[in-house]
Amino acid sequence: MISVAIVGGTGYTGVELIRLLSSHPKVSVDLLTSRSHAGTRADQIFPSLRGISDIVFSDLGDDTLNALQKCDVVFFATPHGVAMQQAEALTQAGVKVIDLAADFRLQSLVEFEQWYQQQHACPELLKSAVYGIPEVSRDKLRNANLVGNPGCYPTTAILGLKPIIEAQNAKNTRLIDERIIVDAKSGVSGAGRQAKLALNYAETSDNFEAYGVTGHRHLPEIEQGINILLESQFTQRVRFLPHLVPMIRGMYSSIHLELTDAGKAVDWQQAFEDSYADEVFLDVLPTGIYPDTRSVRASNRLRIAVYQNNDRAELTVLVVQDNLVKGAAGQAVQNMNVMLGFDETLGLNFAPIVP
Template sequence: MMTINVAIIGGTGYTGVELIRLLSQHPHACIRYLTSRSEVGRAVSQIFPSLLGVCDVVYSDMTDEVMDEIGQNCQIVFFATPHGVAMKYTPALIARGVKVIDLGADFRLQNLDEFKQYYALDHTCADVLAGAVYGLAEIHRERIKTAQVIANPGCYPTTAILGLKPVIETQNHANKPLILKNIIIDAKSGVSGAGRNAKMNLLFSELSDNFSAYGVTSHRHTPEICQGVHDFLGSKFAHKIRFVPHLVPMIRGMFSTIHLTLTEEGQAMDWQAVFEKSYQNEPFVDVLPKGSLPDTRSVRASNRLKIAIHQDDDTLTILVVQDNLVKGASGQAVQNMNILCGFDETCGLSTEFGGCAVVP
């Protein structure tokens, strides 16, 4: 099978380094270029010693000349950059026939007004955005196969949308509502989800022995979750979604708890069976046996998302865990690359813990 050349734009952040780890062990991918504004001229193994002997590519600056060279020599370009960077360079790349997978938010939200509201940016290539595919394989696998631009989903939306998918799809085929109006998503993430930049609230002395909520009414992932539920899953009911994220004192991992109030029709459903059937053929979604409880350690450094369902009279609770840097970011990006290139979807991701994690 063919080998493809890839570039990672922004290869020193947590998601960029996870991409390096995963792609370095991928049998059909060759990392040709890594870019970094701050580490130009240094080999990746000098900065991340755990990659010594795994990847020794030298970082380049993200100049127009380098980007032009990347466009000539690579088939896939990953952007692991701050919001606004990918949309600047993507039009020229796809004009050359390069496929783009953006781990940022530039191509996630189809509503331009919402994008500007939540990211304080005007979108500069709305035509490219209109053709971008939201890269949640469990929903858009067929569209991903022919995409030019893939918007890698956010970490929180991955847990929320996949947690709700069997419920919304079942409800869409029901004659009466199965759940009442409110959907409550109570989510927790490790600190790596906030990025690698130094911030006061992320210092060890501030974060340790602490637990806090943030973005309660205005988190950037709220419209992405709503888009997934209403547009991608095609919910026929106007559910109000309350999403509350929290920061917990651990490095990596994500745990989302979704609470639904059921109607009488919803209470009569066997939701354990519904979830098992919905995900029975998905390689990276595990529905745990009835009565089980997931934990973040069980998915550490893997591309697996685990779901448990607990039904009690009129309340349905869905528990979802993943590694925010893998299934919530870089692993999902590799999964999208595999689908896009016609590789086995699990290629480079099938090992439960995917090799040694770079980020502790």
């Protein structure tokens, strides 16, 4: 069995990791940390875990740090800035590290410091980190010791754009206009498990609002995905605007693009189906069928629909996922499976829940 630790298990992504890894046939969750709940059983904090896990939270002291170095994989479900304080010692000890925060997502130190308002603690180690979208970075993940788990919004944007950027590169000609609009919506759980006035029921229920209008830290991550991960040969300008919607789970990203004459000649439905034909967690819906968030709830599935209107030279890509699973914990487990050479679906191949 693979020995796994979760650092910071009291948030929504932390409890999702416990839920998913508890059903993984090759994993044992041996260590779970929380400074605020040290000594408390996880199922006392999350009753949903009763009968599933009897693990007890540990404080992140010196003894715990030594114990982390004896694990095979350590997940950091912590605020930004925590994982980079421990990652170097862990990787040197031969531990594989998967960070669900932003410490190892952006390769540009300038952009990291600008958007996260802190200096990076291990810039040399950052260079070796792999950005973990398995459907894009699978070959690199197989040899990775350190993975930056993507943000939820960038996962939908990058996977929604991948077939388009790849087709454009292959044809060596512009198929879409320079400007890309990503209009995205997320459930309240995307903001984390925290007691903020703006996130309480009376504020979020029966309400719909945009945020990050002047700029959002997932924008440089999306641009990095296009320019570096997908190696776009053409400049693309991204306008990214997120919204908070009154639901708990779910993410819906609508991507709007203008087609060139060459782009209108492409059958984009077929291009998406071909690109993702072998991806078990990516579902390209038939023409005329459009996704909704409940069709992926509590699952690692991501569903995509493509609408092409050549008369208006428009292409619309609709992407849905559960922001806590494929957008966070599920993708982290999928990354671990690839890193360890396991079947990618282990611990993840279950149906969405309805209603």
